Structures are given as structure tokens and as C-alpha cells.
Amino acid sequence: MKKIFNYIVAGALSLGVFTSCDLETSPTTSLTEDAVYRSSENTEKVLNGSWRYLMETFSTYANPGFGTFLRASDAMGSDVVVNTKYGFSSSYTFTAIYNKTATNTLSWTLAYNTINSANNVIANVAETTADLRRVKGQAYALRGFIYLHLASLYSFAIDKDPDAVSVPIYTKPSNANTEGQPAASVKEVYAQAIGDLEKALELIPEDYSRNAKYKIDNQVVLGLLSRATLYAREFEKARTYSNQLLAKNNYLMNEAEYKAGFNDISNKEWLWGHPQTAEQSSASYQFHYLDVTSTSSYYYSFNADPYFADLFEDGDYRKDLLYWAFDPGVTPAAGALTYFRYAKFKFRQPQVADIVLLRTSEIYLINAEAKARLNDPDALNQLNVLKTARGAQTVSASGQDLLDAIWLERRKELFGEGFSLVDIIRNQQTVVRREYPQTPKLDLGHKDKDGNPIELIPQGHRIVKFPDGSAFTANSKYYLFRIPDAEERDNANLYKNHPKLSIYQ
Numbered sequence: 016m017k018k019i020f021n022y023i024v025a026g027a028l029s030l031g032v033f034t035s036c037d038l039e040t041s042p043t044t045s046l047t048e049d050a051v052y053r054s055s056e057n058t059e060k061v062l063n064g065s066w067r068y069l070m071e072t073f074s075t076y077a078n079p080g081f082g083t084f085l086r087a088s089d090a091m092g093s094d095v096v097v098n099t100k101y102g103f104s105s106s107y108t109f110t111a112i113y114n115k116t117a118t119n120t121l122s123w124t125l126a127y128n129t130i131n132s133a134n135n136v137i138a139n140v141a142e143t144t145a146d147l148r149r150v151k152g153q154a155y156a157l158r159g160f161i162y163l164h165l166a167s168l169y170s171f172a173i174d175k176d177p178d179a180v181s182v183p184i185y186t187k188p189s190n191a192n193t194e195g196q197p198a199a200s201v202k203e204v205y206a207q208a209i210g211d212l213e214k215a216l217e218l219i220p221e222d223y224s225r226n227a228k229y230k231i232d233n234q235v236v237l238g239l240l241s242r243a244t245l246y247a248r249e250f251e252k253a254r255t256y257s258n259q260l261l262a263k264n265n266y267l268m269n270e271a272e273y274k275a276g277f278n279d280i281s282n283k284e285w286l287w288g289h290p291q292t293a294e295q296s297s298a299s300y301q302f303h304y305l306d307v308t309s310t311s312s313y314y315y316s317f318n319a320d321p322y323f324a325d326l327f328e329d330g331d332y333r334k335d336l337l338y339w340a341f342d343p344g345v346t347p348a349a350g351a352l353t354y355f356r357y358a359k360f361k362f363r364q365p366q367v368a369d370i371v372l373l374r375t376s377e378i379y380l381i382n383a384e385a386k387a388r389l390n391d392p393d394a395l396n397q398l399n400v401l402k403t404a405r406g407a408q409t410v411s412a413s414g415q416d417l418l419d420a421i422w423l424e425r426r427k428e429l430f431g432e433g434f435s436l437v438d439i440i441r442n443q444q445t446v447v448r449r450e451y452p453q454t455p456k457l458d459l460g461h462k463d464k465d466g467n468p469i470e471l472i473p474q475g476h477r478i479v480k481f482p483d484g485s486a487f488t489a490n491s492k493y494y495l496f497r498i499p500d501a502e503e504r505d506n507a508n509l510y511k512n513h514p515k516l517s518i519y520q
Contacts, residue, residue: 451475
């Protein structure tokens, strides 16, 4: 790990960058590390700085912080049609991850630097006050969140082979001289994530009232535990944690809120997210890919598969957001390509947008899936509560049909929020893409200078196979994030306990 860890806390001490997400900056050059960790206020600034590092660090414009991996997950799925002139085209074509390019390397670097920062808080903070216990609990939660990211994207589903190689686990502070740890198994990394989150649940008071929604409270931990235990196929726990959370907060946004642009963390359905301001808006850059209908957006990249609309019934107000359109504010040339837009994400003024990380609707879907796995009859009810809230028709199903309905609802409800690839991997499914016919051309109301209609060519999926020409399949090597070359080269212990996956030999 020598070349991966960049000791965030030491850097923060020397550079004075204990920067919170609300832009408060406190010079700390006169503080020793020991002094930092004796104060809950200063320790919280360490976590705030780590959070901002995780969410705001760019490697390129196409790799804007942690949100990069959410965007890549959807670009590699079935429902997003990426405009390949701009960012995430390599994710859409399944070359970014498999070829270990920038997105893959950024994931590793952000993950392990954030883990190391959390490890320093956990190792150095004494639980002498309620505030210190709470901050330490937030460090456990942050570490658990990152290990969940690693477990769910660096290895196949836990039930495919729980003992297969995943990634190394570090629970103590590391520096340039730390010996590299062996990669742990899939089940061990999931266990680490869940264990960290359960420890956070113990340490963060249930009545803790945060002053900003990026901070981790009891509901966030319950939500992350619901997600982690579902992915780890611990369905009893997933049911329990999601039941507990929905008992505290079962709010589902209304139609006006849903159509407002998914850009505002004050939305009551958002349990957790990353706020942006005009002064701090680096993470907002993601909306230049997500926002395909605003004139203030640049790239219009994350369009929808035209067949995606067929998944929605009439009356479902989410369907209202799907339509053919050319780039807004531009008069097209005859025969230009036009895309099927999903107007879910929109910038707010002044060209900023908050990043959603956890919503109550996901918890309903987790609750329904866990209960369906356990043959709990309430599973159908939980699914239909969400569908009713969206104006969709309720369903009557059981067994595999019910699971299929829940997974379909996840695709519809969570489009663009980073779940596509994760769901494909954890459920051992395959990407499904169909080419869309480019005839007949579309008349969308544009006129040339003589008043004649300008007909446009509809564009749907055109990447319908893997880079080697093979058909999409379950458990493909192209789905997995990969351990970087530098780690394989410098960590002699990496494959000591679990061999490298045979698909990479």
C-alpha cells in the first residue's frame, strides 16, 4: 500500500485544510495530532475534511469524486444511453474499469485514503464524552460505507463464491512504511462493512440531531446497514434494519418534489447527500452528465434507452419525464442524432446541484426485497406503497415474480443514482441492451430557415456487446472494478490468502 496512502490527517495538519462541507476552514498548523483527537470539534473537522476529499477530488472532469463511481455504475447498466462524445463513454463501452483507467484508479485511491483517515480517528479518539463517542461512530460509519463500496464492486456476488478474493482490509492507521495486507475474501469485506456500521449504530446517539445532511446520523446508519445486509444476503438483518428506519421515517416525495430536479438536499425523502453551494460546487460537475434537458448543462450524456419508457404504465408520473428532444437551446441540422431524454436531474441556480446518496424510496425497496426473500407477505405491500406514491399501478405477485417486480422498480425509481451495476453484480444478472431502429426519422418541431421540418435520427443503444465482441452475460470480468497495477506490483502479500481471479490470469 506504500504508494496508495496519502495520510489525510497529517496533510490536513500541515496544510490547514480541516475543511467542512459548509466551507468553514480552521487553520491547524499549531496543533499536534494528539491535540486534534482530544477535541470532538477538531476531530469532526478531520472527518469533514475526509468527506470533502472523498466527494470533491477530481482526477479528470469525467471523474468528479465519489460520484464518479455512481455515474459509472449506471453507464455500465441497461437503461442509460451515454452520449459518447463526452464523459463516461469508456464506462458505457466497458473499457474504463476492465482496462484499469482513471475511474478505476481513482476509486482505489479515494477509498483507501478515506479508510486511513477513518482509521486514525478510530485509533486515536477516546470515548470519554458523548460527542467523542458520536464522532468516533461517524468514523466507523464512513469506513463501513467505503468497505461496502469495495465489496460490492470489486468482487462478484457473495453467494457466487464467498471465499473469492476481494480487496485488502485495513483497520489501523497506515503510512508509507506500512506492509501491504493480503486481499480478504468477499464475505470478509462485507463482514467488515457491516461490523463497522453496527459499531456506528452503537456509538451515534439515536437522538443526535445533525446540523447538515452530509453528516451521518442514526437514520443514515440504519439505511446503510439495510443496504449492506441486503447485498450480503443477510435478509433477516436487512428486514430488521429497514423496518427500524421506516418506523422512524417513511416519507416519500410527491410528484412536484420528484419533478423538481433531484438537486436539493432539503428534500425530505433524502436521508443523506452531499450539499453544494455557489462557492463549493465541484461535485455539481456531475450534473453536466446527468442533466440532459437544461440549457445550463454542457454534455447531455446520461440519456435513457428508448425502450425504458415501456417499463412505466400510463399514470406513473415518472413517465412524464421521458421524451425525445434535441440538445436544448440548439437548432439541429437535418439528419442529426437525437436522444431520448429523462428529465429527472436538473441544475438549480446558480448552476449547482446537491448529490443524493440515500433515499427513503430505496429503503422501501430493500425492505420489500428482504421480505420477499423471507416469504414475508408484507413484501408486496411495501413495493405497492412506493408504486402508489409514484402514480403507478400496483401489482400482485409472489416468489420470483415478486423479486423481478422489485428489481424492475429499482431500475425505474433509482435511475441515475448509481445502482445499476451493483444490482447486476449482486443478483448475478446481465446487462440487457437492444439497438433502437434509426428509421423512421423524428419530427420534433424544428424548422430550417425556410420553414421546412428538420427530421432527426433517433439514437438508442449502440454498444450491445462487450469489447471482445462477446455477448453480455452474468458474472462477466467486464463488470468488476479491479485492483490497480501499482497495488499488485508493490504489495507482495496481496494474493497470499486468496488467489487472483482466474478470469484475469
